[in-house]
Each structure stands twice: as C-alpha cells, then as structure tokens.
Amino acid sequence: MIKKKLSAKGGFTLTELLTAMAVMALVGVAVAVGISAAAKAYFSISASSQAAVLGGTLAVELADELRFAENIILDSGGTALETFDSRRFGPNVKIMNGSDHIAIATGTANYNLLAAETYTGLHDSVAITYANNRFNVTITIKGGAGTALYQNTLSVAPLTPP
Numbered sequence: 001m002i003k004k005k006l007s008a009k010g011g012f013t014l015t016e017l018l019t020a021m022a023v024m025a026l027v028g029v030a031v032a033v034g035i036s037a038a039a040k041a042y043f044s045i046s047a048s049s050q051a052a053v054l055g056g057t058l059a060v061e062l063a064d065e066l067r068f069a070e071n072i073i074l075d076s077g078g079t080a081l082e083t084f085d086s087r088r089f090g091p092n093v094k095i096m097n098g099s100d101h102i103a104i105a106t107g108t109a110n111y112n113l114l115a116a117e118t119y120t121g122l123h124d125s126v127a128i129t130y131a132n133n134r135f136n137v138t139i140t141i142k143g144g145a146g147t148a149l150y151q152n153t154l155s156v157a158p159l160t161p162p
Contacts, residue, residue: 051149
C-alpha cells in the first residue's frame, strides 16, 4: 500500500493545499506580530537608555557649573537662581530652558549645555530652586512623543554660597 502511494503520479488535493496555505499564513502573521512587538520594545528600551545616559551627563555638567558658581544672585524671593559667574562660560551666566535643550545664556550669546548631536530626538528641561544653602535641580527628559522618559532630582551645595 505504501509502495502504491509512493509510485502514484497524483499530487496534493486542493483541500490539502488550502490547509497548508492557511497554516503558513497563520505562522507568517504570528512571526510578523512578534517581530513588530520586538522592534517596538527595542526602540522603547533604547530611548529610555539614551535618556538615562543623557540625564546622567546633564546632571554632572549642571552639578559642576553650580558647585563652582561664584557671585550667585537669587531672585527677590531668594528661591530661584538668577545669574552666577561660571568658570567655563564667564560672568553673569543664566541656566535656562531653550527650545528643546538646556542652554547657558551669557551676556553675548546662548550655548547649549551639551552639543545638539547628543540628544538624538530627546528634549530636556531643568528647574532649579535654592533652599538651605543648596541648589535643588530637577532634570526631565522627554521623547519625541512628549512622554517623560527620565527624571532626576539632585542637590548641589555651591562652594561659595550666595
């Protein structure tokens, strides 16, 4: 009987072919959905990782600027940083939120705290308050869709308090 089947010249039936194609289509859909989910997870994790690295770099840069700040001037309420003298950027420097990045404003120009190439589609902002002889700095980094990917608050004591 097996020899008879092997030597037969007939092929698959239409039902067998349709069943095989349906099974292959289901496998293809499952693979496509799996690849799509994996790609989405990869990009999400990658953006979060880049935001964490950027946040750490910004924290170090801001902490260095504020720790070595001299001639610190606070607002009239004594809680917000107005200007200070920076060893790197010169006198009367102000830290501010630019359009998408933290910027340093001097008397003559504005500079991004970090080069624009470091952001890769991320946007950051900073809030700085002063209390108990310490600057409290909150860094927030958002992705392209505006969702917060990273937030960190640090406290920096200037070597020469205001």
